[in-house]
Amino acid sequence: EIFADIDSPIALAFVQRYPTPESALRLGSKRMATFCAQHGYSGRRSIDELLGRLQHAASISPGPLEIDAKGKLVTGLAQTLARVVEQIRLLTSRIEHAVQASDDGQIIMSFPRAGRVCAAQILAELGTVRERFDSVERLAAEAGVTPVTYASGKSRTVAFRWACNHRLRRAITCLADNSRHASAWAAHVYETAKARGCDHPHAIRILARAWLRVIWRAWQDRVPYDPHRHAGAIPHLASTEG
Template sequence: MHQPTTTTTTTSANLPDDTDPEAPTRWAGVDWSWSDQAVCVVDDTGAAVERFTVPNTTTGLSTMVTTLHRHRVTGVAIERGDGPVVAALLAAGLTVFVIVARQVSALRTRYSTAGNKDDRFDAYLLADVLRTDRRRLIPLTVDTDATVGLRMLIRTRADLVKARVAAHNQLRAHLQLAHPGAVGLFHEAHLQLAHPGAVGLFHELAGTVSLAFLERFPTPRHAAWLSEKRLATWLRSARYTRSNTRTAAQLLDHLRQAPPGHPDGPAADSAQVITTQLVALLRSLKERITIIETHIEQALDAHTDGAVFTSLPRSGRVRAATLLAEIGDARGRYPTDDALAAAAGISPSTRASGRSHYVAFRRGCNYRLRQALVDFADGSRAGHPWAQNTYARARARGHNHAHAIRILARAWLRIIWRCWTENTPYDPDRHAAAVTARDQRTTPAGDIAVAS
């Protein structure tokens, strides 16, 4: 077995006495990896007391914890807030501080102009920065297992949704060449794209009827067999529900007016195989997403904070679960709503230098949390007058759609944070009363009231 390697010999003379209440203060840094961990312990002067490396095994992590306890370290700095190393440190009762990799990269020039990456040096850097800047750092607080499990489900669903979108786009690109008549045959919807003001036409091919049609008529050669009567019969068997708005005759005309694609020959045979496999992939992804969503609903119902997030207007199930999973349930992580807003990238970043002073978009943040809050805020406008009014006032001040949604998200965040910290479901009547009281006090328009 790979034994831990100690590169600085530590004798009993420079080890703290376990019985001495005035033992010297010591700090540790851990540069983690999936194979081994580089660890450095420094004293209160910044001198390295011990450096060692342990493998990422149960024995290695146990040796690391034992050594840190032997030195009676005050805190341990590491670059990430999860994983087996952090779990071992927390289980051993050690206080953990997270200094993210981007900060570590910037701090290397504090010790060397070269800025080279070295695991042993980074371990020392982490320990020494914790020694000198402890007051700027917040100890790591962890979420409960229920939240961790819910977050795993939410993020897996997001990954599967991305895979479904990619498979859908691949199928559409394939059909535009091989079977153009199938594109846009059954359903067309205008969707708001990510950037403001852009609207695109999205041809839905992942619907139940569309997938069934492609399975039965995967190429123009198969679709050529259809007549109006045959198509009407098939639509009834497929339980097509839009026959009043788009009849069989209109659908058949759409097919016949489309370019020929690959009607016959080896290319048509290859196209049939590709269409069949992509349809099967889409069906499988839809089924996997449905299964994950079922587990998400069960986990949300069982969570102690579930009622807080499901009480929010138009939060739904997945949206509420996403907010809960990304915010978490470790209240100490966000002592104020400003801290939560900064972590989510909802509050702006102020830059000032000399005569220059401007407010910029905050880019360093938890992107998943920001997306969850922005998605909720955007959806809340349809079912909440206060949300719609807040958005409208932001647009009236000249802000574009994306900026106005972030303003609304920041306003909602004050309310969500209060409900979250007090573990109290959202009360629309209480909120409305607070807004009315604010208006009667003629508070400035930019001040968003929060129910207290």
């Protein structure tokens, strides 16, 4: 694996230009540097490191006919993947523009570090029928960021909520994780949870549950996020967000 992601433009260009180990191993520092410059490579690995990874990659010794056949197969697969990646890019762009143009999209994107893709994922799961989530507790349970409590007699057990909308949980926790880098209040909630012994995923779910109180209120009221307006949803929100 030379480049980080096989579906990145530079990785697809590389395997199309050098579809066989033999063709790739003929690369020297100058040609690799030229190739990287042509494709705007801005990765952290140096040219020598890229070549080193290439030279130490696992290899086999097939015959010339097999090399030719597999080279053509790799080229075809790379071309197909490139077309799929381009279609994904176009669809993502359309989704982003649609979210940005919608009123609900503006509400979700008003939260710290809530990008258009994340907002689209959240809105797709929330839908437009606000009565479906008549309380923040119901929304939090749907999103899987509240634990499940089992009670029997005098015993009481709290466990991770497995049964939930997993797509919504991924989207909400992604927003929460991003927000702690832009919101002092979110960072405080996260660090407090970590200090209590929670691991990263648990701390993020705690933060997501806290954010959902504000998201639910803003969504129900059809207004963008404002730390002062929504301070009532969560204590200390306005003071930490300035």
